[in-house]
Amino acid sequence: xxxxxxxxxxxxxxxxxxxxxxxxxxxxxxxxxxxxxxxxxxxxxxxxxxxxxxxxxxxxxxxxxxxxxxxxxxxxxxxxxxxxxxxxxxxxxxxxxxxxxxxxxxxxxxxxxxxxxxxxxxxxxxxxxxxxxxxxxxxxxxxxxxxxxxxxxxxxxxxxxxxxxxxxxxxxxxxxxxxxxxxxxxxxxxxxxxxxxxxxxxxxxxxxxxxxxxxxxxxxxxxxxxxxxxxxxxxxxxxxxxxxxxxxxxxxxxxxxxxxxxxxxxxxxxxxxxxxxxxxxx
Amino acid sequence: xxxxxxxxxxxxxxxxxxxxxxxxxxxxxxxxxxxxxxxxxxxxxxxxxxxxxxxxxxxxxxxxxxxxxxxxxxxxxxxxxxxxxxxxxxxxxxxxxxxxxxxxxxxxxxxxxxxxxxxxxxxxxxxxxxxxxxxxxxxxxxxxxxxxxxxxxxxxxxxxxxxxxxxxxxxxxxxxxxxxxxxxxxxxxxxxxxxxxxxxxxxxxxxxxxxxxxxxxxxxxxxxxxxxxxxxxxxxxxxxxxxxxxxxxxxxxxxxxxxxxxxxxxx
Amino acid sequence: xxxxxxxxxxxxxxxxxxxxxxxxxxxxxxxxxxxxxxxxxxxxxxxxxxxxxxxxxxxxxxxxxxxxxxxxxxxxxxxxxxxxxxxxxxxxxxxxxxxxxxxxxxxxxxxxxxxxxxxxxxxxxxxxxxxxxxxxxxxxxxxxxxxxxxxxxxxxxxxxxxxxxxxxxxxxxxxxxxxxxxxxxxxxxxxxxxxxxxxxxxxxxxxxxxxxxxxxxxxxxxxxxxxxxxxxxxxxxxxxxxxxxxxxxxxxxxxxxxxxxxxxxxxxxxxxxxxxxxxxxxxxxxxxxxxxxxxxxxxxxxxx
Numbered sequence: 001x002x003x004x005x006x007x008x009x010x011x012x013x014x015x016x017x018x019x020x021x022x023x024x025x026x027x028x029x030x031x032x033x034x035x036x037x038x039x040x041x042x043x044x045x046x047x048x049x050x051x052x053x054x055x056x057x058x059x060x061x062x063x064x065x066x067x068x069x070x071x072x073x074x075x076x077x078x079x080x081x082x083x084x085x086x087x088x089x090x091x092x093x094x095x096x097x098x099x100x101x102x103x104x105x106x107x108x109x110x111x112x113x114x115x116x117x118x119x120x121x122x123x124x125x126x127x128x129x130x131x132x133x134x135x136x137x138x139x140x141x142x143x144x145x146x147x148x149x150x151x152x153x154x155x156x157x158x159x160x161x162x163x164x165x166x167x168x169x170x171x172x173x174x175x176x177x178x179x180x181x182x183x184x185x186x187x188x189x190x191x192x193x194x195x196x197x198x199x200x201x202x203x204x205x206x207x208x209x210x211x212x213x214x215x216x217x218x219x220x221x222x223x224x225x226x227x228x229x230x231x232x233x234x235x236x237x238x239x240x241x242x243x244x245x246x247x248x249x250x251x252x253x254x255x256x257x258x259x260x261x262x263x264x265x266x267x268x269x270x271x272x273x274x275x276x277x278x279x280x281x282x
Numbered sequence: 283x284x285x286x287x288x289x290x291x292x293x294x295x296x297x298x299x300x301x302x303x304x305x306x307x308x309x310x311x312x313x314x315x316x317x318x319x320x321x322x323x324x325x326x327x328x329x330x331x332x333x334x335x336x337x338x339x340x341x342x343x344x345x346x347x348x349x350x351x352x353x354x355x356x357x358x359x360x361x362x363x364x365x366x367x368x369x370x371x372x373x374x375x376x377x378x379x380x381x382x383x384x385x386x387x388x389x390x391x392x393x394x395x396x397x398x399x400x401x402x403x404x405x406x407x408x409x410x411x412x413x414x415x416x417x418x419x420x421x422x423x424x425x426x427x428x429x430x431x432x433x434x435x436x437x438x439x440x441x442x443x444x445x446x447x448x449x450x451x452x453x454x455x456x457x458x459x460x461x462x463x464x465x466x467x468x469x470x471x472x473x474x475x476x477x478x479x480x481x482x483x484x485x486x487x488x489x490x491x492x493x494x495x496x497x498x499x500x501x502x503x504x505x506x507x508x509x510x511x512x513x514x515x516x517x518x519x520x521x522x523x524x525x526x527x528x529x530x531x532x533x534x535x536x537x538x539x540x541x542x543x544x545x546x547x548x549x
Numbered sequence: 550x551x552x553x554x555x556x557x558x559x560x561x562x563x564x565x566x567x568x569x570x571x572x573x574x575x576x577x578x579x580x581x582x583x584x585x586x587x588x589x590x591x592x593x594x595x596x597x598x599x600x601x602x603x604x605x606x607x608x609x610x611x612x613x614x615x616x617x618x619x620x621x622x623x624x625x626x627x628x629x630x631x632x633x634x635x636x637x638x639x640x641x642x643x644x645x646x647x648x649x650x651x652x653x654x655x656x657x658x659x660x661x662x663x664x665x666x667x668x669x670x671x672x673x674x675x676x677x678x679x680x681x682x683x684x685x686x687x688x689x690x691x692x693x694x695x696x697x698x699x700x701x702x703x704x705x706x707x708x709x710x711x712x713x714x715x716x717x718x719x720x721x722x723x724x725x726x727x728x729x730x731x732x733x734x735x736x737x738x739x740x741x742x743x744x745x746x747x748x749x750x751x752x753x754x755x756x757x758x759x760x761x762x763x764x765x766x767x768x769x770x771x772x773x774x775x776x777x778x779x780x781x782x783x784x785x786x787x788x789x790x791x792x793x794x795x796x797x798x799x800x801x802x803x804x805x806x807x808x809x810x811x812x813x814x815x816x817x818x819x820x821x822x823x824x825x826x827x828x829x830x831x832x833x834x835x836x837x838x839x840x841x842x843x844x845x846x847x848x849x850x851x852x853x
Contacts, residue, residue: 194526261458263524374745
């Protein structure tokens with residue numbers, strides 16, 4: 001069975017191109033990586049193609065975009081050739097996505113309880129009442145103190161941190177084998193962020209699944225992920241174990257690290273990143 | 283010399299029964315040339331204090347003294363020019379249909395200043411932008427360049443105080459470094475006093491001499507830069523924020539008994 | 550060859566974002582707008598028709614060979630022919646000449662109404678939106694009162710009260726057109742009211758007038774211009790309607806609505822009397838609509 005294999009996702013030489021009026025823009029160029037049962041961080045500045053990469057895996061790129069790859073294999077599914085129908089059955093069930101603002105992922109006219117129950121009914125084929133009980137249990141699992149009250153709230157009535165917990169609670173039911181989290185905590189305060197991340201951490205470790213964590217926050221990725229992919233201008237410039245990030249070789253990664261103000265290593269002037277055109281040559 | 287003195291400052295939004303008190307009785311003093319930080323999580327009132335000092339929030343009580351002058355709820359033009367605000371979002375703080383030159387000309391017209399072109403050229407040079415940028419529109423500029431324009435606009439009236447509202451939180455790390463360096467240079471060259479609002483203690487410790495840590499509208503403690511760097515702060519909440527700027531702190535994984543023991547959250 | 554070289558040089562200069570003067574910056578945005586206008590065939594068609602209307606109105610004496618007011622009862626109700634392209638009316642006047650001179654009347658009414666309505670609508674709407682409070686309440690309730698009447702009925706009532714005539718028709722139409730503009734200006738102003746760049750101007754000491762004129766106007770202008778362009782077709786139709794009912798332009802002045810009305814009684818014998826001005830009204834109002842839609846795509850950043 002595919003589930004027992006250690007590699008969940010393999011991406012080989014993936015490119016994403018956008019045709020524009022003035023020619024084709026390549027947002028992602030020849031990106032290759034694998035994701036196993038681990039937390040992989042994709043780090044990069046705005047426009048580095050990190051979010052586009054995450055969306056292309058889910059086949060959620062904008063319609064005009066062209067995705068090319070030698071291979072995109074998710075467990076037993078070839079993502080290049082899978083039909084749209086197959087993709088629909090994969091999204092949310094086998095690959096789940098958490099976005100920065102959970103409000104866009106939730107249906108605004110249904111209470112959060114109804115939405116989670118729907119997932120329960122879909123996956124476990126139980127009655128309404130059982131689904132409700134399961135939902136309440138799941139809300140409790142993600143540290144929501146009074147699930148009965150939260151059950152009847154609409155997405156606009158919950159805070160950002162609560163919204164992300166609700167997204168995670170849906171994953172507890174759907175049991176995906178890969179989670180793609182795109183800046184899931186950038187809008188959250190540090191204390192809430194810590195709580196959401198620890199729930200996510202437990203989910204990934206407990207279920208032994210894979211996580212792609214897309215972020216611009218070096219410190220966060222370094223401390224949360226096992227492995228880090230550094231992207232620059234649509235390319236992967238370096239892949240390194242999170243613990244070894246300080247020994248990163250690529251001048252871009254080094255530049256980013258040195259540009260960061262730090263409580264532990266204060267410096268009078270921050271280093272300014274000098275962008276080298278040579279980084280754009282693969 | 284004290285340049286800003288706030289005593290028993292309280293700020294609220296709304297009127298009557300539904301009025302929401304966002305800042306509850308804070309007092310602080312800022313010395314000339316000092317950089318004072320306000321740190322806390324969203325909704326703690328840090329930006330509201332800045333708004334009251336800038337003249338944006340008018341519903342405050344207590345007393346504010348700026349540059350030796352007691353400030354009322356309504357200010358004269360000269361009083362407004364003493365301090366200028368730099369906004370968080372460089373995409374929303376510059377008029378999208380004005381060229382950069384026009385944006386910089388506007389305050390000079392309001393205050394009837396002379397040598398306008400000369401002043402615009404000087405301030406563009408000061409923030410490190412090429413002179414021909416004055417003919418450009420904001421949409422042609424990157425986030426970092428726009429933030430430089432926003433700083434230039436704040437500086438063109440030659441204020442004594444810059445009020446910085448999360449000036450780098452919308453920017454990439456490498457751009458943040460450039461802006462923080464620029465702010466340091468300007469402070470030295472123009473003898474400016476800063477009040478910096480941020481949620482990131484690392485940024486605050488980089489720039490500030492003293493920091494007020496805020497929680498639900500009040501000061502938890504005022505720490506010096508030295509205290510932050512030596513990790514000798516008093517309040518546990520300050521420590522939480524310091525950990526936050528370092529990243530994620532892994533909790534020991536022992537299944538969900540661990541999950542439950544963490545502090546539950548309400549909406 | 551040399552000519553195309555200068556042209557491509559001009560094109561490069563206009564398209565370059567490396568501005569060296571504010572004039573170049575302004576021309577650049579106008580040129581980009583022009584490029585997207587010609588890339589949109591329907592909008593361009595609308596633009597072409599409107600341009601044609603303006604040229605025809607300006608050059609009316611040159612284009613026509615017959616006097617639009619000269620009556621000749623021997624020639625009454627003649628079908629279209631090589632001497633009278635669109636035939637003659639019941640007084641023997643040349644319909645083509647009257648149509649061309651009617652373009653002047655139509656243009657006169659639309660431009661005058663637009664010029665009156667734009668500043669009134671903007672000032673009322675933007676003031677209400679920016680100041681808020683009781684100013685907003687009072688101004689918007691007045692607007693609501695005007696909005697609560699069907700516009701043609703209101704225009705009819707006003708021009709009946711003011712007396713027939715083209716100036717009175719303009720006033721009557723203007724009274725019905727400003728409220729939607731005011732509403733739009735208010736809505737637009739509300740979206741920018743608390744924008745950081747407006748706050749920045751306030752904190753630098755800018756007064757209400759400066760903020761409205763310098764900061765709010767440039768942002769409201771695109772959607773108001775689009776709305777006014779779209780409105781022009783309804784102004785033309787209302788003007789024609791008033792003319793048809795005898796409350797607009799008075800004889801012998803050439804006006805499309807009045808022409809269509811007077812041709813009504815000869816509809817069976819002389820179809821061209823109503824058809825020709827009817828087609829003119831249809832074409833021009835359609836053209837303004839197409840142009841307005843195109844302008845919305847070009848000028849409104851939310852659609853770009």
